[in-house]
Amino acid sequence: xxAVAVATLWAQPSAPGPEDRLALGVPSAIREWVARLTNDIxxxxxxxxxxxxxxxxxxxxxxxxxxxxxxxACPMQETSGWVPLDQxxxxxxxxxxxxxxxxxxxxxxxxxxxxxxxAIPGVTLGTRLRVVGPGYRxxxxxxxxxxxxxxxxxxxDLTAEPVGEDGPRDTGAIAGGLDAVKLxxxxxxxxxxxxxxxxxxxxxxGLVWIVHRQLGLDTPRSGARLVETGEPLExxxxxxxxLVFLEHGGDPHMPAIVAERVRADLPEVIFSSPVYGKVVxxxxxxxxxxxxxxxxxxxxxAPRP
Numbered sequence: 565x566x567a568v569a570v571a572t573l574w575a576q577p578s579a580p581g582p583e584d585r586l587a588l589g590v591p592s593a594i595r596e597w598v599a600r601l602t603n604d605i606x607x608x609x610x611x612x613x614x615x616x617x618x619x620x621x622x623x624x625x626x627x628x629x630x631x632x633x634x635x636x637a638c639p640m641q642e643t644s645g646w647v648p649l650d651q652x653x654x655x656x657x658x659x660x661x662x663x664x665x666x667x668x669x670x671x672x673x674x675x676x677x678x679x680x681x682x683a684i685p686g687v688t689l690g691t692r693l694r695v696v697g698p699g700y701r702x703x704x705x706x707x708x709x710x711x712x713x714x715x716x717x718x719x720x721d722l723t724a725e726p727v728g729e730d731g732p733r734d735t736g737a738i739a740g741g742l743d744a745v746k747l748x749x750x751x752x753x754x755x756x757x758x759x760x761x762x763x764x765x766x767x768x769x770g771l772v773w774i775v776h777r778q779l780g781l782d783t784p785r786s787g788a789r790l791v792e793t794g795e796p797l798e799x800x801x802x803x804x805x806x807l808v809f810l811e812h813g814g815d816p817h818m819p820a821i822v823a824e825r826v827r828a829d830l831p832e833v834i835f836s837s838p839v840y841g842k843v844v845x846x847x848x849x850x851x852x853x854x855x856x857x858x859x860x861x862x863x864x865x866a867p868r869p
Contacts, residue, residue, distance in 0.1 A: 565624070566619065566621060567620070567651055567710060571619075572594075573614070573615040573618060573644070573645025573759075583600065594765070598765040606757050607756055614645075618638055634646065653709045662707055666722065666725055668722060671763050674687055674715035675703075678700050687717075690762075694707040700716075703717065743779055744775050745822075745834070749845070751775075752843050752844070754836070755842050761774055766836050768820070769784070787817035790819055806822045807822070807861075810857065813837065813838040820835035831847070
């Protein structure tokens, strides 16, 4: 299991440079690492070096170990990469206990006791945590990966996993779409980061991935796979929460989340842009309509297992 707030999966152990050491430690200082990278490195310099990222508690399969590095497969994202061995921990039997919650704050920290010292900093939006006991004065105990004592998180920073006895909550296309827009707006101004999925840095498919994770839906991690997901739409039929795919920054399948229709033919969209270097919201221009390569509506609930 991933034992740090955000672990970066690298293409190979030699991929990180000296400027990337903050992302390799325990804890992983992702916010500080991203802040020190230039816009050009975040957008282009990590291509071919970074595959994706995994959040705290994500289960991965170790494929091989080489000189303090582990190659891991992440089934949830259908990808693999290399992480420092120190950023992994073997699961404990108690890791499956408790009620699953999602971090709903942009970022929080897990402490060793209510209001105590920070045990794991930088825990980000979309991280799944299991509440393992009763709360105390606004704090709740959560399981930590591996054989560790529970940590404590402010209760206000968590929300219950949106599932019930019949599976993920069926919100309907319109209500679910508005929820997706609200969640995407929470990440406006977050820096663009190739391969990123956290509130410290995120790419365009990563924004879609983390937003729908909050809604109880697992979406493909890549734009090429995402463009084949859900129901195809005509542009005139898109609603808030639907996806439009644009040619942008050299990517023919960059996903953007429809936010609102300002006019009948020109909606606002939210996307993480390598050109602007951050998550932005803007109205599509007439000149950009020809760059729309697809429109899709994702399901409002995941299929039952």
